[in-house]
Each structure stands twice: as structure tokens, then as C-alpha cells.
Amino acid sequence: MTSNFPLPINEPPAARVASGRCKFRHLIPALLIIPALTLSAHAQNIPEWNAAAETAVVFNADFPGSAELASYYAEQRHIPKERLIGLHCSKEDSISRGEFETQIRGPLLQMFESRHWWNAVPPTPGTPSQPTEKVRVLAIMRGVPFQIRRSAQNPKQSQEDEASVDSELAVLGLAKPPIQGGLRNPYFNQPSRFPLAQNTAGLLLVGRLDGPDDATVKRMIDDALAAEQSGLLGRAVIDLALKTGAYQEGEDWLKTCADSYRRAGIPVYIDHSEAVLRDHWPLPDTILYFGWYTDHISGALASPEFRFKRGAIACHLHSFSAGIIRTHDQAWVGPLLSHGAAVTFGNVFEPYLALTMHFDIFNKRLLEGFTVAEAAWSATPALSWMNVVLGDPLYRPFGKALGTKLGDGPDRDYALYHGMMQRLAGEPDGHVKTALTEFAEKRQRPRLLELTALLASLQSKLPQALDLLEHAESTAKEPAELLRLRLYRAEILRRSDKADAARSLLRTLLKEDPFKDLPARAAADSLLKDMGG
Structure with a gap:
């Protein structure tokens, strides 16, 4: 990945509003009963928007399964059937610029204009978004090409x-969107929800329901809906690459993410090594993962046993992380x-x-x-460029x-952690950890x-972390x-x-029978070898 983008991005051409097309313009007792757990104050107060009412679904009429996936998605999200658009386009992943114009862009433009789907009215600041027919x-469903090749x-x-x-x-x-280079994204880093953002009349938010096979795509749809209903509870994983210099920006993004998770009450595991997280390293209940930088x-x-939590x-991050999408084992x-x-997200070609x-x-x-x-x-600075949202x-x-209704499993622990972090927001860090520790020890929750x-x-605060892990070990029952x-x-x-202490711990661990058939035992062996045995 090239580290920078030295030249200005193209400015958007003037909008064509006339034609209907436009652009840019003491707290322990409080945890004994869990109330509905809140998000940040901002999350509670952001304007509502019925985005499904303003969504169209595009599929490839010539690609097996694409129409069925489109119908399934529209049914689950209550999108009217008249918002489903079947295109007759290439079944290949990659197409030429000419094929894109004649098979995809042209037919969609005609559809939008004939059905008056363009939203050409700028939002009024401070007013709630109203449902429209726009x-x-x-x-975009699996089967529609995702790459436009270089000419x-x-x-x-x-x-x-x-x-x-x-x-x-x-x-x-x-x-007349320019073919060469990217366009500045007017929605980039705007704090407003999309219908109320400035200079975005006519801009489209594009997401792709695509992947290795139809079953995966259907599962993606189901998981999103399920997580919205139950709440997304678990832990975040950040995989640093220890890059510096021109690449420091990427490391800074990841560190800022970790801080955002902490403030939101989401526990974070950070890998502090240059290499990717080692084989079979245990990462249970992962709901958020961000890292870099390998090609596959x-x-x-x-690892075969690893599975993200639902939702x-x-x-x-890699230059060609989405150069291939319909695969189980290549790229990312x-x-x-x-x-x-x-x-997930990725880039089809070098994005800078x-x-x-x-x-x-x-x-x-x-x-x-x-x-x-x-x-x-x-979060994306450029349009007419390389990224996909999957x-x-x-x-x-x-x-x-x-x-x-969280039961007494892992979700309850994540909810308790989240609730305590939210209630003690602004308190000294020591107060938070003391309250969590006292409650966890009292209730035997490793x-x-x-x-x-x-x-x-x-x-x-590594000595504190070591003490807490030892406390957790004293009450843990499951070998894993x-x-x-x-x-x-x-x-x-x-x-x-x-x-020396780490090697001693690992050697002892590798001799214990309860661990001999667990996949994570291989991670212990790998870590010990990296430390010289």
C-alpha cells in the first residue's frame, strides 16, 4: 500500500439539479439488577431515519442466485418489490469501463430518472429527516461485478x-463523473446522519451483500438483523503492525479505535507485535476486529476453530484486500x-x-x-475510487x-462490564477497576x-493486568x-x-493434560519457541 496521496483529489463537477441528477453540494449494588443498558448520550439523541424506505436493491438477472438473494433481503428489510432492480450484466468479477457504462451505470441512471428517485432537495439544518419516495x-447483491479494470x-x-x-x-x-482519479467525498467526517448532511443531495450510500457463496450472504443478512435485536455484545480486537514514518497514520487510527471502544464500554484485546495475531491465539466473542498488514x-x-460472534x-487493511471477494481463503x-x-471492507485496487x-x-x-x-x-475521503463496503x-x-434478557452466560459479563463503564464514565480509572474486581470476585465471574x-x-498498567488474570485463573473452571x-x-x-517467568508458565502449561487437545495449546508452543524455548 502506498502511504500517501500527494496530489489533490478531483473536485466534483457542478450538479445538474434540473435533470433530477445532482451532486455534492458505590456502585456494586447498582449492578445486581441489569437495567436496559444505554449507549452514549450522543447515540441516544441522534435523529432517526428509516433508511430501508429509501433503499433500492440491485441484482444481476443473469447470475444464478442473485435475484433470490435480492428478494430475500428485500423481504427481511421490508423494501418494496418495485425497488428491486435486475440488470443484465457480466457474470465476471471484473469488467471494462465500457461494460460498466452500458451494463450498469446507464441502465441505473435511466431507472432513477424515469422513477424520479433522485433526491435533489438540500436538508434543512436542525429538522428531522422525513421519509421520501427517493x-x-x-x-448491491452477489453477482454484480465489483471491479472496473484499468484502461x-x-x-x-x-x-x-x-x-x-x-x-x-x-x-x-x-x-459527467471523471474517469481518472478520485473525487472528494462531501460526506467525509460529517457528524450528521446522511439525510441531514450538507452538500450530499443525490449522493448514494452503497453496500454490497456479496461473498464466497449464497449461504454466506444469507447468513450476513440474518446476522445483522439478529444483532440489531439482541444487541452486539462481546470484545474488540486490535492488531497493530508497529509501523512508523509514513505509515504511522494507520497505527494511529487503530489506537484511536481502541480508545473509542474503551469509552463505549467494549473490552479490547490489543496485539502489540509486528506480525499478525499468531495461529490459534484464543479470541472469544470477537465483535469488532481491525488490523493490518498482510496480503492474505x-x-x-x-485458524479453523476461529469464529466471529454473530453480527x-x-x-x-491491505491495498488489495477486496481484489478477490468470492473466495473462502484468498485475500481478506x-x-x-x-x-x-x-x-467487512476492502479495496479492489491500490487505494493509497x-x-x-x-x-x-x-x-x-x-x-x-x-x-x-x-x-x-x-469515514472514506474519496469517491469514484477503490473501496467496497461488504x-x-x-x-x-x-x-x-x-x-x-441476557441469561447468565458470557453476554451477561459483557453487559455488566458495559454498564459499569457507562455508569462510571468520568470517574478515575482505579475506581472503575476496583468496582469491577469486587463484583467479579463476589460473584465468582472469571x-x-x-x-x-x-x-x-x-x-x-501491566502489573494490575497480571494480578487480575491470576485472580481470574483461581476461579476459572473450563480448560479452554x-x-x-x-x-x-x-x-x-x-x-x-x-x-523467564513467561517461559516457565508456558512450559508448565504445555505439560498439563487438560490442555493437550485444545487448539490454543499450539499458540502456547509457538509463543514459547519465539521466546527461545
């Missing part, structure tokens, strides 16, 4: 003419979906680091209660308070102690849980320059 969201040979940097189909459709309303899926996320959102987006993610989706902005908007499409496109564009995982240890580790706690403790010992 279209602001495109859901010009050896173009100057920033003047490339290749692009993703999806990003070109985001600017469908431009009278590898490490913990590629998870995951992205690995397809494999992430195969391992259970409901949403500065023009990829900014993880920090995406997660800020998502946690504020925006839909996936709103959060993704508000997943239900209407998915809104943090749009409402969490439910109260997972809650583990989550508190992750908080201490995130704050670089105990193995994970010891692995995490060994890693923190290593980070604390206590290599």
Missing part, C-alpha cells in the same frame, strides 16, 4: 482510471466473511493509505448509532439500548475479571478459559520484560 441507499497504461499517480463498481455508483448522479488472511483469524464487523474480505463476520476508510472515524460513527453504510462512507448497508448494531485485566493492559487466561498472562509477562 433513493439514498443502494444494496490507460502507466497513468500518473492519482490519475488511475480503475475503480470499484460500488464507489462509482456512489456518484451515479454526477452529470493468516494467523489467529485463519461482527471486521476489517484488515471473503475469508473474514467465511469465519462469521457480518460486515490516506484514501482508505479511516478506521477511527468509522468506529466513532458506528458507536454513535449510525448505520454501517453511513459510518463507512463518512454487508447489509442498513445494519445498525449500536442504534438502541441493549436488552435485559470472565469479568479477565475483561478488567484487558482494561488494565490497555492502559499499560484457563488456558486462555494463562496465555494472556504469559504474553503480558513477555511485554513486561519478564521472559
Whole structure:
């Protein structure tokens, strides 16, 4: 991935409103009964928007299964049948610019204009969004091509003419969108929900329900709906790559994401090594994953036993992470979906680091209660460029308070953690950890102690994290849980320059019978070898 984008992005041409096309313009007792768990104050107060009422679904009439997936999605999201658009287009992943114009862009333009779907009225600041008969969201189904190949040979940097189909459709309303280079995104980093954002009349939010096979796509749809109903509870995983210099920006995005999760009451595991998370490293209940930088899926996320929690959102930043989509084991987006993610993102060609989706902005908007499409496109600086958003564009995982029927499993621990973090927002960190620790020890909840240890580790308070993990081990009963706690403790010992203690812990672990058939035992062996045995 090239680290920067040295030349200005093209400014959008003048809008054509006349034709209907336009562009741009003491707290322990309080936890004994869990009330409805709240989101941030901003998330509770953002304007509502019935995005499904302004969504059209595009499928490939010539691609087996595409129409059926479109109908299924429309039925689940209550999108009228007249909003389903069947195109006769190539069944290949990649098409030429000419094919894009004649098979996709042209027919869609005609459809929008004949049905008066363009929204050409700028929003009035401060007023709620009203349902319209217009279209602001495109859901593209599996079977529609996703790459537009390069035409010009050896173009100057920033003047490339290749692009993703999806990003070109985001600017469908431009009278004559430029072919070379990208366009500045007027919605980039706007704090408003899409219908109320400035200078976006006619802009489209585009999400693609695509992946390795039809079953995966259907599962993505179902998982998004289920997570919206139950609440997305679990932990986040950040995989740093220790990059510096021109690539520091990407590391900063990831660190800011971790801080956003902490403030939102989501526990975070951070990998502090240059390599990707090692094979078989245990990452239970992962609902959010962001990391970089390898060309194909590898490490913990590629391990056969790994599975994201239902409704998870995951992205690995790489120049060609979406160069292939309909695959279980190549690049990143397809494999992430195969391992259970409901949403992922990627680039079909070299995007330049500065023009990829900014993880920090995406997660800020998502946690504020925006839909996936709103959060993704508000975090993307350039349109008519290289990115794709894979997943239900209407998915809104943090749009409402969490439910109260959590049982006594892992979700309850995550809810307790979330509730305590929200109630003690603004209090000294020590108060939060003390309250969590006292409650977890009283109720014999080792997972809650583990989550508190992750908080201490995130704050670089490694001795505290070690103590909390040892406390958790003393009450853990399941071998897989105990193995994970010891692995995490060994890693923190290593980070604390206590290599001898880490090696001793790992050697003992590898001799114990309860762990011999667990996949994570291989991670212990790998870590020990990395430390010289």
C-alpha cells in the first residue's frame, strides 16, 4: 500500500439539479439488577431515519442466485418489490469501463430518472429527516461485478482510471463523473446522519451483500438483523503492525479505535507485535476486529476453530484486500466473511493509505448509532475510487439500548462490564477497576475479571493486568478459559520484560493434560519457541 496521496483529489463537477441528477453540494449494588443498558448520550439523541424506505436493491438477472438473494433481503428489510432492480450484466468479477457504462451505470441512471428517485432537495439544518419516495441507499447483491479494470497504461499517480463498481455508483448522479482519479467525498467526517448532511443531495450510500457463496450472504443478512435485536455484545480486537514514518497514520487510527471502544464500554484485546495475531491465539466473542498488514488472511483469524460472534464487523487493511471477494481463503474480505463476520471492507485496487476508510472515524460513527453504510462512507475521503463496503448497508448494531434478557452466560459479563463503564464514565480509572474486581470476585465471574485485566493492559498498567488474570485463573473452571487466561498472562509477562517467568508458565502449561487437545495449546508452543524455548 502506498502511504500517501500527494496530489489533490478531483473536485466534483457542478450538479445538474434540473435533470433530477445532482451532486455534492458505590456502585456494586447498582449492578445486581441489569437495567436496559444505554449507549452514549450522543447515540441516544441522534435523529432517526428509516433508511430501508429509501433503499433500492440491485441484482444481476443473469447470475444464478442473485435475484433470490435480492428478494430475500428485500423481504427481511421490508423494501418494496418495485425497488428491486435486475440488470443484465457480466457474470465476471471484473469488467471494462465500457461494460460498466452500458451494463450498469446507464441502465441505473435511466431507472432513477424515469422513477424520479433522485433526491435533489438540500436538508434543512436542525429538522428531522422525513421519509421520501427517493433513493439514498443502494444494496448491491452477489453477482454484480465489483471491479472496473484499468484502461490507460502507466497513468500518473492519482490519475488511475480503475475503480470499484460500488464507489462509482456512489456518484451515479454526477452529470459527467471523471474517469481518472478520485473525487472528494462531501460526506467525509460529517457528524450528521446522511439525510441531514450538507452538500450530499443525490449522493448514494452503497453496500454490497456479496461473498464466497449464497449461504454466506444469507447468513450476513440474518446476522445483522439478529444483532440489531439482541444487541452486539462481546470484545474488540486490535492488531497493530508497529509501523512508523509514513505509515504511522494507520497505527494511529487503530489506537484511536481502541480508545473509542474503551469509552463505549467494549473490552479490547490489543496485539502489540509486528506480525499478525499468531495461529490459534484464543479470541472469544470477537465483535469488532481491525488490523493490518498482510496480503492474505493468516494467523489467529485463519485458524479453523476461529469464529466471529454473530453480527461482527471486521476489517484488515491491505491495498488489495477486496481484489478477490468470492473466495473462502484468498485475500481478506471473503475469508473474514467465511469465519462469521457480518460486515467487512476492502479495496479492489491500490487505494493509497490516506484514501482508505479511516478506521477511527468509522468506529466513532458506528458507536454513535449510525448505520454501517453511513459510518463507512463518512469515514472514506474519496469517491469514484477503490473501496467496497461488504454487508447489509442498513445494519445498525449500536442504534438502541441493549436488552435485559441476557441469561447468565458470557453476554451477561459483557453487559455488566458495559454498564459499569457507562455508569462510571468520568470517574478515575482505579475506581472503575476496583468496582469491577469486587463484583467479579463476589460473584465468582472469571470472565469479568479477565475483561478488567484487558482494561488494565490497555492502559499499560501491566502489573494490575497480571494480578487480575491470576485472580481470574483461581476461579476459572473450563480448560479452554484457563488456558486462555494463562496465555494472556504469559504474553503480558513477555511485554513486561519478564521472559523467564513467561517461559516457565508456558512450559508448565504445555505439560498439563487438560490442555493437550485444545487448539490454543499450539499458540502456547509457538509463543514459547519465539521466546527461545
